[in-house]
Each structure stands twice: as C-alpha cells, then as structure tokens.
Amino acid sequence: MRNEFDAMVEKEGMRSHEPVLSPGQPDPVEEFIGRNPGEAYDVCVDALKKNLRPARDEEYRAADMALRCVSASGNQKALAFLEWVAFEATADSFIAGQAVYFIGTLAPGKMVWALVRRLEMESYPGARSRLVHDLLLSQDPVAAESLDDAVKRETDEAVRRQMIRSAYLLRHSEQCVRYGVKKKVDGEMPVCEYMCVGRSVSERSTSGSCPEYILAPPVSGK
Numbered sequence: 001m002r003n004e005f006d007a008m009v010e011k012e013g014m015r016s017h018e019p020v021l022s023p024g025q026p027d028p029v030e031e032f033i034g035r036n037p038g039e040a041y042d043v044c045v046d047a048l049k050k051n052l053r054p055a056r057d058e059e060y061r062a063a064d065m066a067l068r069c070v071s072a073s074g075n076q077k078a079l080a081f082l083e084w085v086a087f088e089a090t091a092d093s094f095i096a097g098q099a100v101y102f103i104g105t106l107a108p109g110k111m112v113w114a115l116v117r118r119l120e121m122e123s124y125p126g127a128r129s130r131l132v133h134d135l136l137l138s139q140d141p142v143a144a145e146s147l148d149d150a151v152k153r154e155t156d157e158a159v160r161r162q163m164i165r166s167a168y169l170l171r172h173s174e175q176c177v178r179y180g181v182k183k184k185v186d187g188e189m190p191v192c193e194y195m196c197v198g199r200s201v202s203e204r205s206t207s208g209s210c211p212e213y214i215l216a217p218p219v220s221g222k
Contacts, residue, residue: 002046004036032069033073040069041070041073044066044073045066048066050062051066054092054095063092067082067085071106079106079107086099086103086117093122094127096118097130100114100118112140112142115134115135115143116150119135128154129162132166133166136169137198147164147170150163151163151167166195173197174215175216176213176217177212178213178214179194181210182202190204190209191205192214194214196216197216
C-alpha cells in the first residue's frame with residue numbers, strides 16, 4: 001500500500017503542472033482512504049515521518065498529502081499525532097504550520113491554543129507572521145492576550161507591529177488600523193492603508209493625513 005501512496009503523490013505532481021480541467025474531480029486522498037480504510041492512517045503516518053523536513057517539491061507534496069490523509073482518516077490517534085508533528089517533532093516550519101491548521105480542523109476548540117503554542121516556539125519571522133494572521137482570523141478575543149505577551153518577546157520589528165495591530169483588532173473588530181501611507185504624488189492626497197479583520201483596505205485621504213484608526217468600511221458587494 002505504500003507503493004499506492006507513492007503513486008498517488010507522483011500522479012498529483014504530474015497533474016499539478018497541468019490546467020485543472022475538472023474542478024469537481026474527486027480528492028485523491030479521500031479516494032485513497034476509501035480504498036484502504038483500515039490501513040491508510042498508518043501508511044500516511046509513516047510517510048509523514050519520512051518527510052518532516054522536505055527538501056524537494058515531491059517531498060513537500062508527500063508531506064502535505066500525508067497530513068491531509070491523517071486528518072481525514074477518522075482514526076482516534078490522529079489529533080495526538082498532529083500535535084506531535086506541530087510541537088514535538090523536528091518538523092519544517094511549513095509542515096508544523098500545516099499540522100496546526102489540521103489540529104484546528106479536527107478540534108476547532110483547540111485552534112487558538114495550537115496557534116499560540118506554535119507561535120511561542122517558531123524561529124522564522126515569516127512563519128510567525130502567518131501564525132499571527134491566523135490568530136487574527138480566529139476573531140477570538142482571548143488571542144489578544146497571547147499576542148500582548150508575544151510582543152514582549154518578538155525580535156522582528158515588522159512582526160512586532162503586526163502583533164500590536166492584530167491584538168487591537170481582536171478587541172475592536174469593528175475598526176481598522178493604519179499600517180501604511182502612500183505619499184502624495186503630483187499634488188494628490190496620500191493613500192491611507194489599513195488592516196482590518198480578514199482584509200486590508202486603502203482610502204485616499206481628504207485632509208492630507210491618515211488617522212490611526214477608522215471604522216471598518218462595508219465589504220464590497222454586501
């Protein structure tokens with residue numbers, strides 16, 4: 001069955017370079033589990049353990065498909081294994097971050113806890129930035145307190161500013177926070193750039209300045 005998993009990964013790699021002709025085609029991971037309901041979990045756990053630190057595209061693809069397989073397997077041990085990948089294994093930052101996502105899929109009540117725990121141990125600023133973004137999307141006010149603590153430890157200034165803005169928005173989801181200003185060009189007023197929950201907006205100033213906070217404008221089309 002390991003050969004069947006490898007063949008699935010190889011086929012998906014070939015398909016990834018081609019246009020998607022049928023968006024409704026079945027998920028190969030779900031089909032694999034359906035054909036091997038009693039053994040898929042163990043095969044996918046083994047595949048993931050072998051690709052915790054992928055170096056090539058096919059290894060990343062194998063790890064991603066193995067994570068999806070573990071999450072969708074229905075096995076009672078899946079959550080504990082995903083937590084091991086996210087917090088205890090020497091996994092690549094991307095793989096650990098994906099494991100956190102699937103922890104939230106299997107146990108939504110653990111999502112914020114998993115994001116915060118991974119944030120505390122993540123060494124790469126880019127990965128920390130993604131985790132902060134996901135904490136903001138959670139819209140859980142409890143996450144704001146964790147970001148308050150994380151700000152004190154953060155060494156990357158851009159991530160630190162993102163944490164401060166996100167903590168504010170988690171407490172005031174009806175507002176947006178300024179994160180940038182595009183200077184005036186040829187006498188035009190500057191463009192004010194704001195971060196809101198789940199989106200960013202730009203507005204041309206009418207006064208020549210950009211307030212730090214604004215009420216979140218209506219979502220287009222609503």
